[in-house]
Amino acid sequence: MKQVHTSSDSPSDPAGLRYDPRVREVMTAFTQGGDTLALEAAAATRAAHHAVERLRSHGSEGRGLSSGALDVLIRLSATPDGMSIGELARAGDVTSRNITGLVDTLERDSLARRAPDPQDRRAVRVHITDAGRAWLDSFRHPTQHAMSAVFHGFTPDELAQLRHLCLRLVDNQRRIEQYLAPGGQ
The missing domain is CATH 1.10.10.10 (Winged helix-like DNA-binding domain superfamily/Winged helix DNA-binding domain)
Structure with a gap:
């Protein structure tokens, strides 16, 4: 898969961390000038999820x-x-x-x-x-190639940290659901 760079690549803030200026603008208006970092992180997480799922769905639905x-x-x-x-x-x-x-x-x-x-x-x-195993065998290499492309430039440590942070989000969400459930604490 060829490497593609477009003018829509996210800019970086003074600390060198990427952000989406459109999201920041909208979230600043929403919070009436308050802290937007958690909301921007949620929007970035959602955008990343959609990017990975679009690529993954494209590969599996084509099959x-x-x-x-x-x-x-x-x-x-x-x-x-x-x-x-x-x-x-x-x-x-x-x-x-x-x-x-x-x-x-x-x-x-x-x-x-x-x-x-x-x-x-x-x-x-x-x-x-057996047909299911054969289907997976034919899907394995294109999937590995696509995931390598979408995570291009990430170090193994960055991928491990990304996995860790995403699972922390999942753990927090599950705790919130337990707390909100009837009889939850």
Whole structure:
């Protein structure tokens, strides 16, 4: 993938850190001149998420799968005994109903299959098929190439720090949800 630089590259502040002047202007108006740093960080996080998802979706949808179905397929590829719908939902932090639809799609495309759970006759487990493994094999290299391009110029330490900071956001959000839940503390 060729390296592309446009005039829309973000400028840097005096400390050498990138920012979006349009977001800063809007957030300054919103806060009536107050501190905008957390709001700018939230906007940058959202923009980064969308950038990665657009690239990821472009690659998977061009091959007939949504990014959600791709996530399920990747999880199934790492579990030789398959996973239940509930396990997949918890792993992906989505509803069982959502997972059921994604598994329906994967099953329709012969990339996954449901099978009775040998431990619980009332339950089913979802397994990746050989066709699902082949699909992932064909998708692996283009995905690695695309992620290398989108994270071009990042050092391993920066990538680890980015991962760390993003997961801190997720942890904070989960704490807030627990606090706001009925009976939460």
